[in-house]
Structure formats: structure tokens, C-alpha cells
Amino acid sequence: MSETLAETADIARLSTIDGDFETRLDALLAWEGVSDAEIHRRVDEIIAGVRAHGDKALVEYSNRFDRLSVSSMTELTLSAERLEQAFIGLPEVQRAALSKAAERIRAYHARQKPESWTYTEADGTVLGQQVMPLDRAGIYVPGGKAAYPSSVLMNAIPAHVAGVREIVMVVPTPDGVLNELVLAAAHLAGVDHVFTIGGAQAVAALAYGTETVPRVDKIVGPGNTYVATAKRAVFGQVGIDMIAGPSEILVVSDGGTDPEWLAMDLFSQAEHDEDAQAILVSWDATHLDAVEAAIVRLLPTLEREAIVRQSLSRRGALIHCHDRAEAIDLINRIAPEHLELSMADPEALLPEVRHAGAIFMGRYTAEALGDYCAGPNHVLPTSGTARFSSPLGVYDFQKRSSIIHCSQEGASELGKVASILARGESLTAHARSAEYRIRP
Amino acid sequence: MSETLAETADIARLSTIDGDFETRLDALLAWEGVSDAEIHRRVDEIIAGVRAHGDKALVEYSNRFDRLSVSSMTELTLSAERLEQAFIGLPEVQRAALSKAAERIRAYHARQKPESWTYTEADGTVLGQQVMPLDRAGIYVPGGKAAYPSSVLMNAIPAHVAGVREIVMVVPTPDGVLNELVLAAAHLAGVDHVFTIGGAQAVAALAYGTETVPRVDKIVGPGNTYVATAKRAVFGQVGIDMIAGPSEILVVSDGGTDPEWLAMDLFSQAEHDEDAQAILVSWDATHLDAVEAAIVRLLPTLEREAIVRQSLSRRGALIHCHDRAEAIDLINRIAPEHLELSMADPEALLPEVRHAGAIFMGRYTAEALGDYCAGPNHVLPTSGTARFSSPLGVYDFQKRSSIIHCSQEGASELGKVASILARGESLTAHARSAEYRIRP
Numbered sequence: 001m002s003e004t005l006a007e008t009a010d011i012a013r014l015s016t017i018d019g020d021f022e023t024r025l026d027a028l029l030a031w032e033g034v035s036d037a038e039i040h041r042r043v044d045e046i047i048a049g050v051r052a053h054g055d056k057a058l059v060e061y062s063n064r065f066d067r068l069s070v071s072s073m074t075e076l077t078l079s080a081e082r083l084e085q086a087f088i089g090l091p092e093v094q095r096a097a098l099s100k101a102a103e104r105i106r107a108y109h110a111r112q113k114p115e116s117w118t119y120t121e122a123d124g125t126v127l128g129q130q131v132m133p134l135d136r137a138g139i140y141v142p143g144g145k146a147a148y149p150s151s152v153l154m155n156a157i158p159a160h161v162a163g164v165r166e167i168v169m170v171v172p173t174p175d176g177v178l179n180e181l182v183l184a185a186a187h188l189a190g191v192d193h194v195f196t197i198g199g200a201q202a203v204a205a206l207a208y209g210t211e212t213v214p215r216v217d218k219i220v221g222p223g224n225t226y227v228a229t230a231k232r233a234v235f236g237q238v239g240i241d242m243i244a245g246p247s248e249i250l251v252v253s254d255g256g257t258d259p260e261w262l263a264m265d266l267f268s269q270a271e272h273d274e275d276a277q278a279i280l281v282s283w284d285a286t287h288l289d290a291v292e293a294a295i296v297r298l299l300p301t302l303e304r305e306a307i308v309r310q311s312l313s314r315r316g317a318l319i320h321c322h323d324r325a326e327a328i329d330l331i332n333r334i335a336p337e338h339l340e341l342s343m344a345d346p347e348a349l350l351p352e353v354r355h356a357g358a359i360f361m362g363r364y365t366a367e368a369l370g371d372y373c374a375g376p377n378h379v380l381p382t383s384g385t386a387r388f389s390s391p392l393g394v395y396d397f398q399k400r401s402s403i404i405h406c407s408q409e410g411a412s413e414l415g416k417v418a419s420i421l422a423r424g425e426s427l428t429a430h431a432r433s434a435e436y437r438i439r440p
Numbered sequence: 441m442s443e444t445l446a447e448t449a450d451i452a453r454l455s456t457i458d459g460d461f462e463t464r465l466d467a468l469l470a471w472e473g474v475s476d477a478e479i480h481r482r483v484d485e486i487i488a489g490v491r492a493h494g495d496k497a498l499v500e501y502s503n504r505f506d507r508l509s510v511s512s513m514t515e516l517t518l519s520a521e522r523l524e525q526a527f528i529g530l531p532e533v534q535r536a537a538l539s540k541a542a543e544r545i546r547a548y549h550a551r552q553k554p555e556s557w558t559y560t561e562a563d564g565t566v567l568g569q570q571v572m573p574l575d576r577a578g579i580y581v582p583g584g585k586a587a588y589p590s591s592v593l594m595n596a597i598p599a600h601v602a603g604v605r606e607i608v609m610v611v612p613t614p615d616g617v618l619n620e621l622v623l624a625a626a627h628l629a630g631v632d633h634v635f636t637i638g639g640a641q642a643v644a645a646l647a648y649g650t651e652t653v654p655r656v657d658k659i660v661g662p663g664n665t666y667v668a669t670a671k672r673a674v675f676g677q678v679g680i681d682m683i684a685g686p687s688e689i690l691v692v693s694d695g696g697t698d699p700e701w702l703a704m705d706l707f708s709q710a711e712h713d714e715d716a717q718a719i720l721v722s723w724d725a726t727h728l729d730a731v732e733a734a735i736v737r738l739l740p741t742l743e744r745e746a747i748v749r750q751s752l753s754r755r756g757a758l759i760h761c762h763d764r765a766e767a768i769d770l771i772n773r774i775a776p777e778h779l780e781l782s783m784a785d786p787e788a789l790l791p792e793v794r795h796a797g798a799i800f801m802g803r804y805t806a807e808a809l810g811d812y813c814a815g816p817n818h819v820l821p822t823s824g825t826a827r828f829s830s831p832l833g834v835y836d837f838q839k840r841s842s843i844i845h846c847s848q849e850g851a852s853e854l855g856k857v858a859s860i861l862a863r864g865e866s867l868t869a870h871a872r873s874a875e876y877r878i879r880p
Contacts, residue, residue, distance in 0.1 A: 093860055094860060094861075094864055097856075097857045097860035097861050097864075098861065100857050101857060101861060108567055111557065111559065112569070114554070117551065119551065125814075126801075127548055127814065127815050127816060129552070129816075129831075130790065130793075130799070132794050132795070134827065134828055135794065135795075135827065148865050149861070149864065149865070150861055150865065181864055181865075217827040217828040218828045236682075236683060236823075236825065238828065239825075239828035239829065242676075243676060258876070260876070261873070261876045261877075264869060264872050264873040264876060265873050267869035267872075267873070268867070268869040268870040268872075268873040270869075271867060271868075271869040271870070272867075302868070302869055303866070303868045303869075304867075304868070304869065308869065346845065347845075350570065350843070353570075353841065354572050354575065355572070355575075355839075355841075356841045357841065357842070358841060358842035358843075358844065359570070359841050359842065359843050359844070360844050360845075361566075361843065361844065361845035362845055362846065364846045364847070364848050364850070364851035364877050365844050365845060365846040365851060366851070366855070366858075366873045366874050366876070366877055367873070368858050368862060368870040368871070368873045368874040369844070369846060369851060369854045369855065369858050369874055369877070370842070370844050371858070371862070371870060372854075372857065372858040372861045372862060372870075372874075373854050373857045373858050373861065374565075374567065374844045374846070374854055375567050375844075376567060376569075376842035376843075376844055377842065380842075381839075383676075385676070385679075386839065386841070387574065387575065387657045387839075388574055388657040388658045388678065388679035388839055389679065389839055390839045390840040390841075391569075391840060391841075391842050393840070395835075399795075399821075399826065399827075399828055399829055399830045400830040400831060400833070401793065401795075401796045401797065401798060401799050401826070401830075401831075402797070402798035402799065402810070402816035402817065402820075402831050403790070403798075403799050403801065403816075404798065404799070404800050404801065404805050404809070404810050404814045404815075404816055405786065405787075405800075405801035405802055405805060406802065406804045406805040406809060406814070407804070408804050410804070411804035411805060411806070411809060414809045414812075414813055414814055415806070415809065416537075417537045417540050417541060417812065417813045418806075418808050418809050418811070418812040418813050420533055420534060420537035421534075421537050421538065421541060421589070421590055421812045421813065422808060422811070422812060424534055424537075424589065424621055425588050425589070425590065425621075426743070427708070427711060427712075427744075428711075428742070428743045428744070429704060429707035429708040429710075429711040429742055429743075429744065429748065430708040430711070430808040430811060430812075431808070432704050432707075432708075433701070433704040433705050433707070433708040433806045433807070433808045434806050434808040434809055434812075436698070436700070436701045436704060436806070437701075437804050437806055437809070
């Protein structure tokens with residue numbers, strides 16, 4: 001770790017040559033979602049309540065948890081007209097920005113759409129895969145302070161592009177507060193219905209349906225611990241997206257990017273919440289010092305300074321590594337949600353990046369551009385799950401069916417093979433079903 | 441319901457015009473996986489044991505649960521040479537059939553491979569998606585009676601085609617019994633290591649790694665309640681495939697297929713286990729009578745007669761519907777794992793089939809052909825989850841990373857939009873990070 005004369009920030013400085021580097025990195029990265037038995041119990045109770053009493057339970061829970069006093073689901077339902085009103089009512093500059101973002105997100109996701117395919121074998125047998133959209137998707141949008149219109153666009157547009165017949169959004173309105181930007185985003189994204197319900201009761205309603213809320217096939221979108229626990233509980237009854245952990249960024253810099261830019265990129269992650277993680281890696285120790293100095297200098301200017309300070313001191317790090325090869329090892333070990341390759345030639349590294357949710361290349365591509373309007377999705381795998389998971393996409397709102405159409409000759413030939421293998425597994429009805437199709 | 445003079449089988453006869461049709465169908469389809477608190481407790485204990493004691497725990501649990509007496513993981517490890525030996529040692533006819541199946545499964549799955557893509561916008565900004573295989577996949581293969589070599593091919597070949605670097609298979613050997621066909625299939629499918637461990641302890645070892653068993657990124661494959669519970673428990677730490685319910689088939693017949701063929705197709709599903717579901721739908725009542733008579737006639741000739749009788753009487757049905765349109769409604773409502781369109785013109789129906797795991801078209805395409813060697817995967821969504829899930833495929837062993845590379849001009853334009861939206865969400869560090877990239 002290099003000494004610096006400048007004031008130091010409360011952020012860990014690590015070097016890959018430190019004897020305890022591995023241990024310290026493991027500790028920084030460690031994250032296990034809480035699974036509180038009491039929360040499980042309460043969520044199970046709420047789900048059972050909604051399954052048994054439908055709309056009545058939704059009204060009761062919403063009055064209790066969101067401090068409302070409604071008497072029926074009618075008061076918890078917003079029409080398509082109400083969403084359009086919200087859009088029209090926005091200040092022009094916001095309306096234009098939201099429209100631009102929606103347009104770019106739509107254009108990017110349109111390229112993700114897989115097509116059905118078939119091929120025909122020499123004997124006339126046809127094999128393939130038919131791709132179909134889900135009938136209904138449910139989008140969970142958090143209420144209150146964390147109600148993000150960008151999140152509505154990112155969750156609903158891929159469903160709309162996929163061709164989902166009906167997109168149902170739920171958003172709680174604690175103390176009755178509606179967020180007009182969120183409703184405007186729902187209008188732009190092609191949402192069909194909005195119910196102003198939230199929490200485990202909203203997840204239960206989407207999974208099982210009530211008199212008013214239609215049962216959906218998949219539930220996506222972020223939420224608090226109750227929402228996450230409820231999503232896990234209904235998994236299997238409906239599809240769900242990944243359960244997200246805290247948001248993270250890994251920036252790899254070659255030393256040539258303005259230290260203030262990088263400091264602000266780290267802040268933009270850290271300002272989400274106290275558990276968010278911002279890590280910078282570089283093989284240039286002097287550069288790391290300069291970024292640390294920029295952090296110290298800029299921190300007092302931040303609106304969310306307290307959150308950023310907590311996040312950086314608890315989970316942030318500036319890591320000095322030996323060279324590019326070591327930086328690549330760190331990338332693939334961390335499997336970050338967001339990866340910024342802030343360098344002159346990011347293309348050179350790209351083929352070696354095996355695990356990352358989204359890759360922001362070059363000095364100009366701030367992660368914030370991707371959060372809002374570059375086009376790709378901002379719902380990304382966290383906590384190292386980029387090892388096996390993908391960004392939310394059109395593919396999450398479609399499913400495939402295998403197609404098998406054997407010709408008479410094809411069935412005869414395949415029947416012989418299937419018969420031998422089925423008998424090897426002692427499944428003789430399988431064998432005989434295949435053998436009926438063998439030509440004498 | 442039509443009267444028939446022939447002997448009747450113990451299988452429900454339903455008609456869509458029955459007053460209680462909806463209720464009876466719901467009851468037939470109802471299936472909720474058991475979630476026994478005692479099993480949860482024991483699985484959690486086993487997982488904790490493996491995390492704390494690694495190989496030592498695996499040896500102890502294997503000795504206890506599989507009635508072995510080994511002293512180290514060396515005795516629970518099979519080499520690539522051992523797998524090859526198993527393959528070479530097979531009778532020629534089995535070796536040829538297994539090879540043929542593997543070759544066809546490989547050819548089909550090769551067509552599923554999505555490619556990376558990028559596009560460049562007018563200002564030079566590049567957007568895209570990079571597709572990468574998982575580093576390591578774990579394949580769970582049940583031991584004892586349910587050890588199916590076809591299942592090894594169907595789970596491991598897509599991983600191999602995806603380009604997974606290391607495929608690790610686990611298979612328990614109760615009382616030390618190895619299944620040579622299973623090992624031979626592992627050889628053909630490209631499995632790298634086999635450990636003869638099973639149950640929750642094998643799932644825990646794959647999810648967290650031990651001194652001998654490498655940690656994997658995703659675990660796939662069928663298993664008993666302990667295995668399913670363990671997979672749910674480690675979900676998030678690693679990826680998992682769907683938790684499968686009992687296997688099912690829905691056959692729709694236009695009346696023109698030999699009743700004995702259809703009876704045997706239903707049996708081939710029912711012989712799996714007592715919970716398996718076999719349903720035949722037709723608008724031809726006389727044909728349903730003929731199939732019922734064939735069932736009565738053929739049942740006594742079955743090796744697994746007792747299982748088939750139980751399955752048919754508990755969960756089977758012959759359903760008379762009004763016409764094709766009603767048959768399509770039933771298909772989409774049931775969302776079957778396997779759908780046989782046993783009719784002259786299955787292509788006419790195909791575009792209207794929205795939900796099915798695999799579609800077997802025409803009179804010659806017995807489901808058993810797809811189970812073994814047609815090419816498409818036999819790991820399919822059960823219990824109506826075809827509404828939102830797909831067959832196991834190459835895509836399950838790959839993941840995507842978004843690519844964003846903004847040009848200086850692109851970043852400047854996008855920065856303006858991001859700034860407005862970020863300020864609308866009160867995320868000002870996001871806004872300022874974007875604003876740094878706006879050209880003055």
C-alpha cells in the first residue's frame with residue numbers, strides 16, 4: 001500500500017501483494033441475504049390470507065401496511081387513462097428524456113428476440129423449437145422513496161417487446177402518495193393495468209390471482225425483504241427473476257481517466273444504499289492516490305454524502321494490482337454486476353471477461369448512462385451471480401417448446417434406438433410405444 | 441359420458457359438457473410439492489455439515505446413507521478412464537444405440553447456441569451482448585433404480601455444447617452398486633469428473649466446494665425430495681434448473697390413430713411412477729371407448745402393470761371435448777410437459793399451442809422417441825410451468841453480459857438524458873457522473 005501525503009478517505013486500500021489480500025477481499029465481497037424466520041412466518045401468513053380472501057385481504061393489508069383507508073379494490077386500481085394523464089402532465093424536459101430512454105431501451109431489446117426455428121432431416125423428420133411469449137407478466141415496483149421510473153421502463157419494456165399479452169404492474173402508495181414519473185413510465189412501457197398494492201400481498205395476488213388482480217405467469221422487479229421472501233415462496237407457482245442483493249460496481253482503470261470522473265462513478269454506486277459496493281482496481285498506484293484525493297475532495301459536495309461515506313467505508317475498496325492480467329483475474333473472481341473498463345483499449349480485455357452483468361467500455365461510458373438510457377437493461381445479476389445469470393431481457397418473458405415431427409421412416413429408425421435404450425432402463429412401456437412405430 | 445359395453449378401465453372419463461368438469465379437471469391437475477419441515481431441517485444440517493467439514497462430511501454421509509464403508513474421497517472418485525472402460529465394456533448394441541442418441545442430441549442442441557452480437561450507432565456508440573459459457577456445471581444423477589443413462593446425456597450434452605469448461609457429475613451408489621450404462625453415458629456426454637456421492641450432501645458439495653469436489657456455478661438434474669430441497673436451499677449461491685414435479689403427457693387425438701398405440705403412449709408416461717399423469721383428449725367419443733378397451737386389454741401385459749394402474753386411476757383421464765377449438769383451450773390451460781398431437785394435420789394446430797414443454801406431432805412421433813434419441817431435451821417443465829419455463833437447453837449453461845461502449849459524442853448526448861432522469865430520482869451522484877461526460 002502506497003503512502004500518500006494527501007488526506008485519506010475512509011475507504012479500504014488493498015494490494016494484491018499484501019499477505020492478507022485474499023482474506024480481506026473475501027470479507028469485502030461476502031454477502032448473504034438475510035432469511036429471518038419471523039419474516040418468513042409473516043409472509044406465509046399474508047400469502048395464505050390473499051389465497052383465502054382475495055380482494056378483501058388486499059384491501060385490509062393495504063390499509064394496514066400503507067396507512068390507507070380504502071374500502072374496495074376499485075380505489076386501488078389505476079386505468080390506462082390515468083397513466084396517460086401522468087405522462088401528459090410531466091414537464092416537457094422530463095417527458096422528452098423519459099421518451100428518449102424508452103425508445104433506446106426498446107430498440108436494444110428488440111435485437112434480443114430469439115426466433116422459432118426448425119430443420120428437416122433427410123428422412124423428412126422435422127425438429128425445432130417454437131418461441132412464445134408469456135401470457136401475463138407482473139411487474140413489482142417499490143413505492144415511496146425507492147420508486148424509480150427507470151426501473152419501470154427496464155422491467156416492462158422487455159415484456160412488451162417479447163409480446164406478452166398483458167402486463168400488470170403493482171406499486172404500493174404508502175400514505176396514498178403516487179409518483180407521477182412512475183405512472184408516466186408505465187404508460188410509455190406498455191403496462192396494461194396498475195394496482196396500487198405492494199408488499200407480500202401484492203406478490204401473492206399476482207401469483208394466485210384474486211377477483212380483481214389477474215394471475216400472472218412471472219413476477220419481476222425489485223422490492224424489500226418482504227417482497228423478496230414472498231417471491232421466493234411463490235417460485236414454481238409462477239416464474240420469478242433473480243432475488244437481487246446490493247448493487248455493485250467494479251471499475252478497472254489504466255490510470256488515464258480523470259480521477260474526479262472515477263470518484264463520481266464510484267459515488268454513483270455508493271449513493272444507492274449503505275450496502276452498495278464500489279471497488280476501483282488499477283495497476284497504477286499514483287493514480288489510485290489521485291482518485292482517493294478526489295474522493296476526499298468531492299465527498300462533502302454530495303447530496304447523499306452520509307450514505308456514500310457509509311457505503312465506501314463498509315464495502316468500498318481501492319485495489320492496487322500488478323498488471324492487466326491480475327486485473328482480469330479480479331474481474332472474473334468478483335463477477336461484478338457493473339464493470340467499467342475505464343481505459344484506452346477496452347476491446348483488448350473484453351474477450352477475457354468471463355463474468356460480468358454489464359460491461360461499460362472506455363472513459364466516456366459512465367455506468368449511469370446504462371442505468372437510464374443507453375439501451376441495455378439495468379436489472380443485472382448481483383453478488384457474483386453473473387457467474388451463472390444474465391441481465392433481465394426479452395428472453396425472460398418468452399419460453400420455448402421443442403418441436404418433434406417424425407416421418408414414418410424417421411420414427412421407424414428412431415424407434416429401434418429408443419427401444420434398446422428404454423429396455424436398458426427397464427422402461428418397457430416406453431420401448432413398446434416406440435416399437436409400434438417400427439416398420440415391419 | 442358415453443356408455444360402453446366393453447370392460448372399463450379404472451381411469452376417469454370426463455366430458456367438457458359435464459357440469460362438474462372444471463372442478464374435476466382442477467382436482468386432477470392439482471399438484472403441490474411437499475415441503476416437510478423435518479426434511480428441511482435435516483437438509484439444512486447436512487449442508488452445514490458439508491460446509492464445515494468438507495470431504496470428511498461427504499465420506500461420513502455417504503457411508504451412512506448409501507451403506508458404504510469408504511475412508512476417503514479417493515474411493516468416491518471415478519476417473520475419465522473408468523468412464524471410458526464402462527463405455528467400451530457395453531454390449532455392442534447398447535454402445536451403438538447410446539452413441540446414436542448422443543450424436544442426435546448433440547446435433548439438435550448445437551442449433552440452440554446463441555451468438556454474441558453488437559451494433560454500432562451513427563455517433564460511433566457500440567451496444568451489444570456477449571455470450572459466455574459457465575465455468576463449471578454440476579450434473580446430479582439419481583442412483584439405484586432411477587439411474588437413467590438418457591438423463592446423463594440430456595443434462596450433460598447441452599453443457600458440453602455450451603462450452604462449459606468443466607462438467608462435474610455426482611451419482612450415489614447405494615450399497616456400492618455402479619450402473620455401467622450411466623458411466624458410459626457420462627463418457628459420451630463429455631463429463632470431466634464423477635463423484636459417487638448423492639443426496640443433499642452432494643448438492644452442498646457442488647454448491648460450496650470441498651477439498652476434492654470443485655464448486656460449480658449451476659446444478660442441474662433430477663433427484664428425490666432431499667435433493668430437491670437442497671437445490672432450493674442453495675439457489676442464489678449457485679444457479680439451479682427447475683424443481684421437477686411428476687412427469688405428465690397430454691395426448692390429443694383426432695380419432696385416426698391406432699387405439700393400442702395411444703394406450704401404450706399413455707402407459708409409457710404412467711409407468712414412471714404412481715404420481716405420473718397421462719391424459720387423452722379427443723372430440724371422438726367412440727375413439728375414446730376404443731382406447732379405453734385397448735387399455736383394459738394391454739394392461740395385464742405390462743411389466744410395470746401395478747405402477748401404471750395406480751397412476752391411471754389416481755391421475756389419468758380420458759376427456760371428451762366438443763371440437764378442435766376446445767382441445768386447444770385444454771392444451772393451453774393444462775400447459776403439459778409432453779403434448780402429443782396425434783392427428784393428420786398437427787401443423788394446423790401448432791401456432792395456437794401457447795404452452796407445452798415438448799410437442800410430438802403426428803401419429804408416428806411417440807413421446808418415447810423424444811425421451812431417448814430424437815434430439816430435443818427430455819428435461820421439460822412440469823405441473824403447468826410450461827406457462828413460463830423452457831426445456832433444458834444450451835442457454836441454461838451460458839449467460840450474457842451487456843456491452844456498452846459510448847463514443848465521446850454518444851456519451852455527451854446520453855449524459856443529458858441520464859442527468860434529467862437521475863435528478864428526477866434524486867440520485868445526484870448518478871447525474872453528476874453522467875454530466876462529466878457532456879461536452880461543453
